Amino acid sequence: MSGEYSLLDMLERMYQNQLGLEAALMELALHAEQQCLAEVGDNVRGALWTIGENAGHIKLGLARLKGKRTG
Numbered sequence: 001m002s003g004e005y006s007l008l009d010m011l012e013r014m015y016q017n018q019l020g021l022e023a024a025l026m027e028l029a030l031h032a033e034q035q036c037l038a039e040v041g042d043n044v045r046g047a048l049w050t051i052g053e054n055a056g057h058i059k060l061g062l063a064r065l066k067g068k069r070t071g
Contacts (some may be wrong), residue, residue: 008065008066008069011041011058014058015055015058015062018051022051025044025047025051028047029045032044052061
């Protein structure tokens with residue numbers, strides 16, 4: 001049962017949440033742009049850029065942790 005709440009599991013779930021939030025923000029950006037709210041769309045896309053950049057680092061870190069756990 002302790003394996004269910006390991007650090008790696010928790011970090012993987014946080015990463016999945018981040019991907020879900022990224023998708024939701026993209027929907028908001030598209031909706032704002034359809035409503036001619038270009039500035040709002042730009043702001044949301046700026047946040048999406050940051051999320052995307054961080055997602056790459058998180059994914060790499062998770063891969064390294066998995067490698068240490070199995071290797």
